[in-house]
Amino acid sequence: MTEPLLSLSAITRNYGAVQALRGIDMDVRAGEVVALLGDNGAGKSTLVKIISGGLKPTSGSIRFDGQERHFTDPSEAKAAGIETVYQDLSLCLNVDVVANFFMGREITRKVCGIPILQEKEMERVTGKAISDAGTRIPSLRTNVEHLSGGQRQAIELNRFVHFGGKLVLLDEPFAALGVEQTARGLKMIRDVAARGVGVIVITHIMAQAFQVADRIVVIRHGRVAGDIETAKTTPDHAVELITGGTLSLAGRDTAKLDHIPVQQEED
Amino acid sequence: MTEPLLSLSAITRNYGAVQALRGIDMDVRAGEVVALLGDNGAGKSTLVKIISGGLKPTSGSIRFDGQERHFTDPSEAKAAGIETVYQDLSLCLNVDVVANFFMGREITRKVCGIPILQEKEMERVTGKAISDAGTRIPSLRTNVEHLSGGQRQAIELNRFVHFGGKLVLLDEPFAALGVEQTARGLKMIRDVAARGVGVIVITHIMAQAFQVADRIVVIRHGRVAGDIETAKTTPDHAVELITGGTLSLAGRDTAKLDHIPVQQEED
Amino acid sequence: MTPARRRTFEFLLDNLVWLMLITVLVIFSLTIPHYFQFGIFANILEQSTYVGVMAIGLAIVIIAGHLDLSVESTAALAAMVTGLLFASSGIGLGLSLGPPIVMIPVSMAIAVAVGVVIGFINGFFVIKVGMSAFIVTLASFIWVRGLVVAISGGRSAQSLDSAIRIIGVERIFGIPLLAWISMLCFVVFSFIMAKTPFGRYVTLVGGNETATYRAGIAAPKILWSSFILAGALAGLAGWLLAIRTSGATANLGTGMLFNAFAAVVIGGVSLKGGIGKLPGVYAGVLLIYSIHTAINLMRLPAHWTQVILGLLVLAAVLLDTLKLRLREKLL
Amino acid sequence: MTPARRRTFEFLLDNLVWLMLITVLVIFSLTIPHYFQFGIFANILEQSTYVGVMAIGLAIVIIAGHLDLSVESTAALAAMVTGLLFASSGIGLGLSLGPPIVMIPVSMAIAVAVGVVIGFINGFFVIKVGMSAFIVTLASFIWVRGLVVAISGGRSAQSLDSAIRIIGVERIFGIPLLAWISMLCFVVFSFIMAKTPFGRYVTLVGGNETATYRAGIAAPKILWSSFILAGALAGLAGWLLAIRTSGATANLGTGMLFNAFAAVVIGGVSLKGGIGKLPGVYAGVLLIYSIHTAINLMRLPAHWTQVILGLLVLAAVLLDTLKLRLREKLL
Amino acid sequence: QDKGTVYYMVPTLLDEFQTTSVDAIESFFKDVGYEVVTLNADNKTDVQQSQMADTILLKPAAIVLAAVDFNALTPSIEEARAAGIPVMQFDRQITSTVSDLTSVAGTIEIGHVAADEIKRLLTEKKGAVSGKILQVLGDPGDPYTLDIQKGFEEMMDGTDVEIITHPAMQWEASNAGSIVADELLATPDIDLIFVHAAHLAVAAVASLEAAGKQPGDVMLVSSNGAPVGLDLIRQGWEQVEVEQPLFAQAAALAMFADKVVNGEEIAPGTYDVLGLESVVTIEDWGPNIKIPGAAITAGNVDDSRFWGNLQAPSDPISPVE
Numbered sequence A, B: 001m002t003e004p005l006l007s008l009s010a011i012t013r014n015y016g017a018v019q020a021l022r023g024i025d026m027d028v029r030a031g032e033v034v035a036l037l038g039d040n041g042a043g044k045s046t047l048v049k050i051i052s053g054g055l056k057p058t059s060g061s062i063r064f065d066g067q068e069r070h071f072t073d074p075s076e077a078k079a080a081g082i083e084t085v086y087q088d089l090s091l092c093l094n095v096d097v098v099a100n101f102f103m104g105r106e107i108t109r110k111v112c113g114i115p116i117l118q119e120k121e122m123e124r125v126t127g128k129a130i131s132d133a134g135t136r137i138p139s140l141r142t143n144v145e146h147l148s149g150g151q152r153q154a155i156e157l158n159r160f161v162h163f164g165g166k167l168v169l170l171d172e173p174f175a176a177l178g179v180e181q182t183a184r185g186l187k188m189i190r191d192v193a194a195r196g197v198g199v200i201v202i203t204h205i206m207a208q209a210f211q212v213a214d215r216i217v218v219i220r221h222g223r224v225a226g227d228i229e230t231a232k233t234t235p236d237h238a239v240e241l242i243t244g245g246t247l248s249l250a251g252r253d254t255a256k257l258d259h260i261p262v263q264q265e266e267d
Numbered sequence C, D: 001m002t003p004a005r006r007r008t009f010e011f012l013l014d015n016l017v018w019l020m021l022i023t024v025l026v027i028f029s030l031t032i033p034h035y036f037q038f039g040i041f042a043n044i045l046e047q048s049t050y051v052g053v054m055a056i057g058l059a060i061v062i063i064a065g066h067l068d069l070s071v072e073s074t075a076a077l078a079a080m081v082t083g084l085l086f087a088s089s090g091i092g093l094g095l096s097l098g099p100p101i102v103m104i105p106v107s108m109a110i111a112v113a114v115g116v117v118i119g120f121i122n123g124f125f126v127i128k129v130g131m132s133a134f135i136v137t138l139a140s141f142i143w144v145r146g147l148v149v150a151i152s153g154g155r156s157a158q159s160l161d162s163a164i165r166i167i168g169v170e171r172i173f174g175i176p177l178l179a180w181i182s183m184l185c186f187v188v189f190s191f192i193m194a195k196t197p198f199g200r201y202v203t204l205v206g207g208n209e210t211a212t213y214r215a216g217i218a219a220p221k222i223l224w225s226s227f228i229l230a231g232a233l234a235g236l237a238g239w240l241l242a243i244r245t246s247g248a249t250a251n252l253g254t255g256m257l258f259n260a261f262a263a264v265v266i267g268g269v270s271l272k273g274g275i276g277k278l279p280g281v282y283a284g285v286l287l288i289y290s291i292h293t294a295i296n297l298m299r300l301p302a303h304w305t306q307v308i309l310g311l312l313v314l315a316a317v318l319l320d321t322l323k324l325r326l327r328e329k330l331l
Numbered sequence E: 001q002d003k004g005t006v007y008y009m010v011p012t013l014l015d016e017f018q019t020t021s022v023d024a025i026e027s028f029f030k031d032v033g034y035e036v037v038t039l040n041a042d043n044k045t046d047v048q049q050s051q052m053a054d055t056i057l058l059k060p061a062a063i064v065l066a067a068v069d070f071n072a073l074t075p076s077i078e079e080a081r082a083a084g085i086p087v088m089q090f091d092r093q094i095t096s097t098v099s100d101l102t103s104v105a106g107t108i109e110i111g112h113v114a115a116d117e118i119k120r121l122l123t124e125k126k127g128a129v130s131g132k133i134l135q136v137l138g139d140p141g142d143p144y145t146l147d148i149q150k151g152f153e154e155m156m157d158g159t160d161v162e163i164i165t166h167p168a169m170q171w172e173a174s175n176a177g178s179i180v181a182d183e184l185l186a187t188p189d190i191d192l193i194f195v196h197a198a199h200l201a202v203a204a205v206a207s208l209e210a211a212g213k214q215p216g217d218v219m220l221v222s223s224n225g226a227p228v229g230l231d232l233i234r235q236g237w238e239q240v241e242v243e244q245p246l247f248a249q250a251a252a253l254a255m256f257a258d259k260v261v262n263g264e265e266i267a268p269g270t271y272d273v274l275g276l277e278s279v280v281t282i283e284d285w286g287p288n289i290k291i292p293g294a295a296i297t298a299g300n301v302d303d304s305r306f307w308g309n310l311q312a313p314s315d316p317i318s319p320v321e
């Protein structure tokens, strides 16, 4: 069996007194879609930020693409082939859709050694990518500030599909998307994975996870509470892993958090 | 039959050249939960902002609680009994959970005519509200800045449940919430409605709409595309109303948007 | 790190500016001749008065998410009006209003009213018209100073009525009444900011104006009040300044703006708004004037004092910034 | 409103500052004796040179989401260094470097280098240390000006080498070479900001720094470059000032900061960052100096000029603000 | 009669000497038939340059310049004269180019007069020229204060006096007050304070008062002769004010205005200007009229010729034949 594309071992992360991650081990293979599930505050976004280079782990190590890596900022991770869609979006509201789509990857042409932005070309490419994905946007030249929540999320989603990479991290990418966009988004994820890209997708909707993922990893209170192939589990079981019991139980036991025995399942 | 709690007629709203709303008529009765559905950019958030006083309609009129009202800012709507949870959250990241929970409704005690904040009392109330709702937050005294996306949304949601009102507007309140929080949230909505409060809830997840709503209103391209009792329809039909046809059709027809015949159903 | 140690540590970081103040005072006392004496400390307190009072208002506006560059000129205008009315020589009109006991409150009320008017105008342009506070108050900085020149004809007023001057001469426990007034202001406004709804709203508005607007807090009113407060306190500072100089000159107070901003920042107020506490600002003011006094006593070559002052203040701000880093690292 | 009318309207609003400039020039020409003559317009162009060049850099830093209060002092330092080295009387050392043709580029390079150093220092504290640009550059405003006083001993340098002075004396089409230089700067930097990745990144960083950081754009580098650019352009402005003055004085350029900020804001640059175009800034500078010149010709009572200037500039900024409202209303 | 307009370029209106000079120049030139327009440069060299450039286009009969910086205006002066507009210098001597007339008391000379008076005061008090002097400059970037310092220190050189010097940034009064307050503690045995402007003396006195001093405990000398300084002498706080003969300096320019405007020669010699003996010499920088400053003490403080008493001469100025 070949080495996984991404391999995390014993990742921990503290924010002051808060232990957001208490030792995460997980793998992602090329072409595999992993759904990362977990309750609010479980540490999912923290994990994503650590993989994408935006946050340093307190301890633990990351192997990516056959090498041990310590990304110090997102541009390194990006250069290594990791694309990320963040939960709190990363758009510049003061510029238009095209400028956001190409952010950091502008098409230029050198004139006397000076790179000149090719606005027409960029507009064409953006228009194609957006309409291929079925997103409706009033005009590619409106500032993103004037778009609805879902339209904004769609731009980010289309961006990763267009530019690709080796590993894609999606932090609740469908939270604001409409029914149709979501369906298309799920299909895009499968298409991307079929190209051999590894995908981690975070969601709170079981239906989405079970529709798209090859494997489900559940995080609870900063630990891996379950790591199961999708085919071998059910949504109800996943929910149980997420909440650490039945639905009605949870909530009042904040004080006992640390004492809940954490289920650990290896695949 | 008594007069509806809220009654919108012929509400339109333009943003420059963009016609976000093209004539919305809808009613909400006391104690009724209405799910407002629609694709991204359909105009749902715009409508919510108009009802809550944050945005002026270009034309149209609003009757609320038996009177024609023209709210010029959210504080008027709030005073009239309209509570809102916005899609883009409305928290002050620079202060703690308690201060956010009581924002604008602080508990004070007069000492020589000077109102003094009662921190202890407010902390107690917040703690109770949050733990009743089963939300887990590291400390009530942490700044909201340090909370996860879902934790933030939970604070807003708990706030409206605690303070109540006559009409509650919820713009995608569960988008970032975990499985358990969402289940509790849906239950809270029914509890609140049972107290005689009218509720408008926006969501993209059919399951949620069908679980909680008495009636479903679908908005497409700024018009009401459907207004049906939940019991009389199915999720698939709702999706059809939202997308204006089958899933695969939409997306490429951006240019033809204005020519799509809009279904209008009166109840 | 144990919770107890973390708490001590947090406490120390929260009060770093006081720590810095003490350290600096100790260092200066040990290295600069004549620095360690009661009179010098009383001088520092007195010299901190004017910028201190000004800095309270400035800090409030900054916490509310804006800023006010006009406080220095406003203080000068208030000082000039006080001088014009109640000084007896120069351009002073030498008004006299019966018994001494009414002179103090009346003259103070007039000075504060001048500040209120300027603050009101600033607030109008920022809140009603929607202009940037930076540019509005920068313009006020210019035209209010211009007004000082205009009403005084560039001349000075002198020999303030002795009934008012008493504030500048009398001492309690060896510390000038002036300094007590500024301390009182700090206590009162620290309380207002920490314990009353107004203070809470100022902080909230500075954090997220949209959120407060949606929460039904009258954000514009809060903001406008904060500009008016800043003006009023600048007016009060001007009154104190007039007392100190026993009159007023057209260029009175120039350069105080820099000190006020430095004090506010050193005191831990974030220029981004929403963050800051007033007691820290007082420590910041004291720190700045400890440095000023040190420079006066060090007998530096006159041409270099400005460079040294600028760099020392920068160093003080720097330490405050490093605090944030330290907190992130260690907590 | 028809799309065509909307487009014309949009165009007019986008170029409102030019419209304002033309209106103001027409009004002044009709009402103020002697205003309407070629010499006056040439004077306005020349007087706009220094603040114009400075304002380009300032605008870039502001678009990048920060601000630079030190440009005025930086220009003064560059002017003083130029004067000190290449002027022959006063404190000037009267360096001579062979043929006239090398004097111009060498002296310019030195002045720009001075600006680069100050910009680098500002950038260091803002980007590496993480301090607020406001306080860092406010401190620089103080200590750099202090440095001017220190290196000059408060004295001035005169009689700049005539090989350099030529820039201030020669005219093309009746307009001084100085003014052509500032126009050239505007053209070049307008192009850079609108058409190159650097300009795009400056705008993006000013809009949302986190987003650019996550997108792999080297935001710190972009920011630092913008501070260095602001310093370099301030240095160039200082060089031009030294040429105009034929030397330098310790107080050269005081008060230019206000004009530069006013021009930037009138020109449509948002102080919140991310928004603004350079051609508008040039119109803003011209507008400001049209007002200055009008005041010189209007025979106002001298004591009131500062008040009037402050209020007129405020009025100009006000109009620019009302533009936004108009757009919201009408579109 | 109306002989045209004269522009007066005043460097700043933040100090009383300049403010009064505006009134004096406007009224004296009116006496001899000129209208005066005043432009305030607000202590900004570049602003004054712009004002010169604009004024040249207005073709006035003459320009009276009190330069913000003594020499930085040289190019502007040359431009004006090249355009046929005569330029007169008021109070601030410019030696690096030719002007049509220069009327000064001399800033360095103010320092000299102050030094003489201070030597006298010290001798009277201590029997010898010895002790400690606190010198409070104006803004260290202003050549005006630097010249006074230069004149003062070169005369005090070689005496047994310790001079402690501090700058009052931006000529700001409360800065001077702080310096005095602090220095009184560091050097309690200061004999005399010499401040470079009367408005700084006011703050100095306020600090002395707050430190519990009585008038005369610490002697005070100031320069420029502003009204506030004279008041302090009357109150006993100040011993000497070195005055600049503002009225005479302004009157001299008005007296020669016709000659300057018409390009006539100004003959060297001694003239009577408002009762002061004034000497015209022809220097490298053109005709120069020098009017001596005076020391104001308690004895002569009420003399109406001091500008600080703000009694402009009642007789109209008449042109020199």
Ligand SMILES: Nc1ncnc2c1ncn2[C@@H]1O[C@H](COP(=O)(O)OP(=O)(O)OP(=O)(O)O)[C@@H](O)[C@H]1O
Residues within 6 Å of the ligand: A015, A016, A018, A019, A020, A038, A039, A040, A041, A042, A043, A044, A045, A046, A047, A087, B138, B145, B146, B147, B148, B149, B150, B151, B176, B178
């Ligand atoms: N910057 C921060 N400072 C302090 N604590 C933080 C910070 N960011 C996150 N946390 C805490 O770390 C924990 C994990 O947060 P994280 O955002 O990773 O959760 P999540 O699993 O993404 O939750 P959600 O589903 O709500 O997005 C939470 O308890 C949160 O309060």
Ligand SMILES: Nc1ncnc2c1ncn2[C@@H]1O[C@H](COP(=O)(O)OP(=O)(O)OP(=O)(O)O)[C@@H](O)[C@H]1O
Residues within 6 Å of the ligand: A138, A145, A146, A147, A148, A149, A150, A151, A176, A178, B015, B016, B018, B019, B020, B038, B039, B040, B041, B042, B043, B044, B045, B046, B047, B087
């Ligand atoms: N401030 C604005 N300026 C200009 N256009 C706007 C503005 N706000 C919204 N729009 C446009 O109005 C339309 C409706 O937006 P709205 O936010 O109401 O959609 P929505 O139904 O809430 O979508 P979503 O489900 O994505 O939140 C969109 O096309 C959007 O681009």
Ligand SMILES: [Mg+2]
Residues within 6 Å of the ligand: A044, A045, A046, A087, A171, B148, B149, B150
């Ligand atoms: Mg998250």
Ligand SMILES: [Mg+2]
Residues within 6 Å of the ligand: A148, A149, A150, B044, B045, B046, B087, B171
């Ligand atoms: Mg929405």
